[in-house]
Amino acid sequence: MEIVVRPMVAGNTGDFSSANNTEFGDMRLVQKDNMVYLFMNIAKPVFQMEDLRELGGEVRKYVASQKFGTVTLQLNPIFEALRELPLQKAVQFFMEGWFLANYSFDTYKRIERQAEFTLRYDFSLYKSQLQEAKVQADAVNIARDLCNEPANKLTPQRYAEKITEIFQHTNVAVEIFEGEELTRHGLEAIKMVGKGSVNPPKMAVLRLKNSDATHVGLVGKGVTFDSGGINTKTGKGIWEMKMDMGGSAAVVGAMKLLADLNSPVHVTAVIPLVENLAGTNAYLPSDVIQYKNGLHVEVGNTDAEGRLVLADGMLYAQSIGATTVIDVATLTGAIGQALGLKTAGIFSNKEEDLWAYKELGEQTGDDVWPMPLIKDYQDYMKSDYADLNNMSSSNFGGAITAAIFLSNFVEKDTKWVHIDMANTVRPWKQYGYHVKGATGFGVRLLKEIVCREGE
Missing domain, CATH: 3.40.220.10 (Leucine Aminopeptidase, subunit E, domain 1)
Known part of the structure; x- marks a missing residue:
């Protein structure tokens, strides 16, 4: 026909x-x-x-x-x-x-x-365009697959194995930290958040160096299931917490896309892999975590675990030489209250670049909207017992205060971009190429940002 x-x-x-x-x-x-x-x-x-x-x-x-x-x-x-x-x-x-x-x-x-x-x-004259379209779609589908996996099939261990399998025949080098290696690298938050689960925490590090361009670090939140920990989540939609690793899936897909297109970049992906459960050894509200940069953080809420593990990942990326760090996470429900279900929020300590990122989002189909870093909101993160609390004392501006928390782990000369994609991990409607399940949001956008920053 x-x-x-x-x-x-x-x-x-x-x-x-x-x-x-x-x-x-x-x-x-x-x-x-x-x-x-x-x-x-x-x-x-x-x-x-x-x-x-x-x-x-x-x-x-x-x-x-x-x-x-x-x-x-x-x-x-x-x-x-x-x-x-x-x-x-x-x-x-x-x-x-x-x-x-x-x-x-x-x-x-x-x-x-x-x-x-x-x-x-x-249109057989456009074979290269067809090939690139297929490569882009395949990378997005990797992220979709990871997000759609049930929690018992994508534990931190199995996730680490899948990452190794995905990059087996590419020029991406994969290293998995676990146990004492986490301690040796000062990744105390990852250890703390993951200790309530029988599935031990890990951290995946993916390295791709196709050029001597600016070293970019990608950090993706890889919480394979988030029960909220001791501050337990409630509600009928808790099954969606298997997708709380959507940021890490975007990073994995973007790294595969960059590798398959042989993009001239120097990028390292850092992916904390944890389950946040209320087990017998779970971390508790009031616990204090010491980070590699010397900051102490009081745990005000165990359901604000994403920012804790991201901070570890950001510090590690900077410690190995990344001068631009981009983190992406299903971080706050507040971003959906601000922007709805179609558009993620994007923050940066180089605010002048935010509109360029918005244009990249429009081109790739991963829509983002510039959000402010209101430094005065640092007051909401005060702790009586440590340098910081991981939970804001205000009920308002939750996406902004989460970003402000993360900004404490950005070194003076590091360019930092933060993407809160909690509202976009699933499609806002099943139209066009969007289907049931995860969207694969962020794969194409991250690839474009990395290429832009690595010029």
Whole structure:
């Protein structure tokens, strides 16, 4: 079956439909003269590259629902109608959405997936763009897979093993710290947070050096399940806490993407791997942690564990020479209250760069919005018994106070970027290339930021 995808504009759909009665992304399948036409509404006041990804995903889902055996896509009419967009990038982004929409996590289902249709393209001149689209989608799907794994299948130990497997045939060197090695490197917070679980904590370090560019450190929160510890979480949605390692998944996916594209970068990823449980040996509110930089932190709340382990990771990244540190984490519910479920918050001690990161988010589909580092809020982190408390004394501005806490672990000459993605680890709606389960948020954005910072 050959399908010609055409833009739906007034006059080109004959007697079959009217573009005036459809919305952006609407599709109608029409057969005429032994040819099947898929008319698509692409009318939008401002058309962005992310819209092409969404359309690619929607076409993929629609075509799959028709159960065709063989599909030949003729997409040139769409690209010709969008001639203001670079053709090569248009092909890449459309097919990226197409590949991403084909994802599903069915590892533990007995049903077999339906056989795929055979796909042919009419833009064979763009093989490199197709290849990059596939590489990008595969990296995002790695992050999706990691986030979707149940907690009993992705313990810190198994996560470390998976990381080793993922990078086995790449030029990324993987090292796993555990036990006494954590002590030797001064990673006391990782040890403290993880000691309530029968699954011991670990830290993964991934090194990729393809150039002598600026050494960038990526730090991803890898809490494989967060019960809240002694300050136990409640509520019916607690199962989602298996995705509290979404930041680490983004880092793993980004490192795979950078390696597969042979990007000219020097980057080290640092991933604390812990379970935060209320076991018999769990850390307690009022415990004090001494960090490698000499700061002492009082535990005001064991459910604010992410910032504790991130601080360890940030200090380690700086200790091995990273002069730019980017951390990403499913850190606070407050960021969702501020920005909703589609956009993550981004902070930096170089505030002038935040709008450039926002533009990168728009290009990659990982939307971020600049957030302020209000230094006066340091007062909310005061402790009567230590240098800092990990819990703010205010009920307001939780995403900002969490970022302020982390800023205490940034050295004077280090450039620092913090991404709070707690609200974006799952799709805000299942449209375009977004499907059930995790989004894989951050993979493409981190890759672009690393390349930018490593120039």
